[in-house]
Amino acid sequence: MGAERAGRRRPLVRRIALLSCGGVLLSACASMPSSGEPEPVDASPNKPKVRVFAAPPKDDAQPGEIIDGFLETLTGDDPDFSIARKYLTADAAKDWDPDSSTTILADGPKAGPQKPEQGQGQDSQSRTYQLTGTRVATLDADHAYRPxxxxxxxxxxxxxVKEGKKGNEQWRIASPPQGVVLGEPDFQRLYKPVDKYYYASGDSRGDEANPPSDPLVADPVYVRGDPDPQLTDVVEELLAGPTNWLDTVVSSRFPSGTALRKGTKELTPDDQKHLRVPLNKKADDIGQDRCKEMAAQIYFTLNNLTAPSGIDQVELLRSDGASSLCVLGRSEAQTFAPDAAAKPKSQYFVDKKHRLVQISKGAEEPTAVPGALGEGKQELRSAAVSRNEKWGAGVSGDGRSLFIGALIDKTQSEKTQVTSTAEKEGDRLTAPSWDGRGDLWVADADPKKPRLLWLAKGQGEPVEVGFDRPLGKDGIGRVKAVRVAADGVRIALLIEKDGRTTLNVGRIERGSKGGVPQLTVAELRPAAPKMEEVTAVSWAGGSRLLLVGRAVEGVQQMRFVQSDGSLLPDEPTLPGLADVTAVSAAEAPDLPLVARSETDGIVRLVDGEDWKPVDKDGTAPVYPG
Known part of the structure; x- marks a missing residue:
């Protein structure tokens, strides 16, 4: 029976630590185990990088060994799964689709013989086993992460079943698991997060930044690559189109059916950091403006993957592989940047006089913003600044009213038509948020009538935003915090239900009826499923969020997460900060984080340093947005 027990995984592939020492590959840095469970991989920067080399089945391997070997190949260096298919019957090898899904289990799949009453009996020609585990998440056919x-x-x-010529029959898997099944440590080693970029549909930024097209929207997926995905694979993912979750609100500038030129094997920037991308005939006749929009999608999708040097130029080629369609350089690409206001002039917060103040670049002390919001006549408890830093919005000290004011002159602030009638101050208006289109969002946390409101350019009659499920205690819950992404397509919400506050990300669907704008937040998804409670959140560029929260039976922590709900093991650990009530990050990763602590007031964190005090009595820190 020992040879047929698949519960004890036999490493039939080679796990080798690779060290680069003076350009020499040291494959002898680790020994090959012959028994026991695989050890978890420590992928920290100072540890050897581990690669797993897949191996085909041995002759006369027993069923348990076949299952173990197949599962191990799914974690190995087998990019087209050709070795994995050797463990399958001929028919199963044709039908099995590893791209259909990826199931991520906490500790990897465990296998054991299935009890006869659960399925087919065991006989000399067939065996049935059961794979079990605790599911953490799934990658769907779009390669999107779903907790x-x-x-x-x-x-x-x-x-x-046994397959082959008589006298040389071999055990093979006739019904493999759907897609790929592997443990979370192997998933984090093998799959890398990639933000594909598409254009928001049906709206432009107006006078916010005046780019030549609709804003680019990050669409996060995971691409397999050990140690890193091939750029060719990533471009193919981009050309395949947006994920189902974003498909209704974004579009690609690539003509339908566009693909890489047949025979394209590897895309690599040259010594001048120029990348040439040959396309098929579908793109041969597109114009220059559209071509550059296409090139911008590739530029921003690949730029982070080619860090630290990045790409200086993307050139798209016609189907002949030689003639140029268009060239997009680094500086021109910035006109298409996902957030044209990624480099704000100032950080902002509310001081002890309840005024909106700013700390400009290079300044040591905060100063009141120009205009009425900086005069203190109307006490504020929270505020937001538009991404062009020309307008501010603030919630009154009692939380009942929303005000808007220009930040460029002494004009008076205006009270908007947004008010809350909730009995308790903590149940009234949340801090507002500006999107990249110049529109303003705020929520009313009134338990009796929870609402999410939108104001075009921050003015006029507010529009109540719909949800695909009702708000309230019997529905989604009530919104306690609102943060809209720069693209105006994605929205992060802290939602309280049954005494618990969770972080969710939804997509914003826009339309109109009778000339009246209609907006809906659809398909809310958990963005921090491992957190029991989330108390503050900020967008931090692309599909990245910075949050403050607490895991089950854990202490408060501040960390970065992906908007799809995944956690990145290589994200930097942030220095500890006690009793954090608010946090803000800029789209640009090189700008300091800003937070508010009950004990330290407003503090800033510059990369590589510790938190530094700014204002002991300040509250509500924000970057534009």
Whole structure:
């Protein structure tokens, strides 16, 4: 029976630590284990990088060894899964689709013989096993990450049969698991997050930044690559189109059916950091303006993957592989940047006089903003600044009213038509948020009538935003904080329900009826599923969020997460800060983080340093947005 027990994984592939020492590859830095469970991989920067080399099945391997070997190949250096298919029957090898999904289990799949009453009996020609584990998340066919909250228990039966010529029959898997199944440590080693970029549909930024097209929107996916994805694979992911979650609100500038030129094997920037991308005939006749929009999608999708040097130029080629369609350089690409206001002039907060103040670049002391919001006549408890830093919005000290004022002159602030009638101050208006289109968002946390409101350019009659499920205690819950992404397509919400506040990200669908704008937040998804409570959040560029929260039975922590709910193991650990009530990050990663602590007031964190005090009595820190 020992040879047929698949519960004890036999490493039939080679796990080798690779060290680069003076350009020499040291494959002898680690020994090859012959028994026992695989050890978790420590992928910290100072540790050896581990690669797993897949191996085909041995002759006369027993069923348990076949299952173990197949599961191990799914974690190995087998990019087209050709070795994995060697463990399958001929028919199963044709039908199995590893790209259909990727199931991520906490500790990897465990396998054991299935009980006869659960399935087929065991005989000399077939065996049935059960794969089990605790599901953490799934990558769907779009390679989008979906945390698992409802049904974490994973169980799937796989059948083995004998196949081959008589006298040389070999055990093979006739019914493999759907897609790829692997443990979370292997997933984090093998799959890398990539933000694909598409254009927001049906709206422009107006006078906010005046770019030549609709804003670019980050669409996060995971691409397999050990140690890193090939740029060719990433471009193919981009050309395949947006994920289902974003498909209704974004579009690609690439003509339908556009693909890489047949025979394109590897895309690599040259010594001048120029990348040439040959396309098929579908793109041969597009004009210069559209071509540059296409090139911008590639530029921003690939730029972070080619860090630290990045790409200086993207050139798109016609289907002949030689003639140029267009060239987009680094400086011109910035006109398409996902947030044209990624480099704000100042950081802002509310001081002890309840005024909106700013700390400009290079300044040591805060100064009141120009205009009425900086005069202190109307006490504020929270505020937001438009991304062009020309307008401010603030919630009154009692939380009942929303005000708007220019930040460029002494004009008076204006009270908007947004008011809350909630009995308790803490149940009234949330801090507002500006999107990249110049529109203003705020929520009313009134338990009796929770609402999310939108004001075009921050003025006029507010529009109540709909949801695909109702708000309230019997529905989604009530919104306690609002942060809209620069693209105006994605929105991060802290939602309280049954005494628990969670972080969710939804997409914003826009339309109109009778000339009246209609907006809906659809398909809210958890962005911090491992956090029991989230108390503050800020966008931090692309699909990245900075949050303050607490894990189950844990202490408060501040960390970066992906908007799809995944956690990146290589994200920097932030220095500790006690009793944080608010946090803000800029789209540009090189700008300091700003937070408010009950004990330290307003503080700033510059990369590589510790938190530094700014204002002991300040509250509500924000960057534009």
């Amino acid at each position: 698992e909250l409802e049904a974490p228990d994973y169980a799937e039966a796989i059948q083995l």
